[in-house]
Amino acid sequence: MQKTKRKALENAGWKVGSVTDFLELTPEESSLIEMRLALSQALQKQRKTQHLTQIDLAKRLGSSQSRVAKMEAADGSVSFDLLIRGLLAAGANNTDIARAIQHGST
């Protein structure tokens, strides 16, 4: 696992590599987490290339800055649905999303 991924997961509270190791996660759980992570990273990237602030994106989404921050942080309280809607609102298309998910492979 890459260092950046590990860091991001830890920040999101996933306790990677510490007591609770990935060994305790089923492959499905790992896949899910990595996909969420990939999407959150894709979201931030997309938002930035579009020169949007979190507030801008929040407005498009009918949401709030704090939630967008959580989305990009892959916070546990953020669903796939919201991440996808975020990406679409930030101008990503199906292909971009598919690529992110694919990229999140283990």
Next chain:
Amino acid sequence: MQKTKRKALENAGWKVGSVTDFLELTPEESSLIEMRLALSQALQKQRKTQHLTQIDLAKRLGSSQSRVAKMEAADGSVSFDLLIRGLLAAGANNTDIARAIQHGST
């Protein structure tokens, strides 16, 4: 839009082409719906190729037969998260999922 898609959407209560036409949906909303649809179809396909009943899959998911049925029907009460978890539980991998999402393009 293909006939099968239209039918599936209608069954799922999305009222395609009737009073509420797709014209009322933003491109983002359309994308979302089509992705959900693509995933639900991929799920049923995957489950069947694995020769699993809805009950089998429900057990793997820690869910119920009725919910699996709703997942495959792209019912409005089913989230992306659940669809993805369903696909993974049915043996699909990230690539399969990415392909489904990509295929759900407009």
Next chain:
DNA sequence: TGATTTTATGTCCAATATGACATAGACTTC
């Protein structure tokens, strides 16, 4: 046909996700 298995649909309430708010921190610019 009747029995059995599989899938579909509706409803309920417990669990989870979400927008909103408050506030803190980070970063820039003057």
Next chain:
DNA sequence: GAAGTCTATGTCATATTGGACATAAAATCA
């Protein structure tokens, strides 16, 4: 270093989602 802008984090009430159950409908097969 103050002011302004952007991002991060915690909390909460409300809204949405999900497992479970009941039951109907379809499909399979003897």
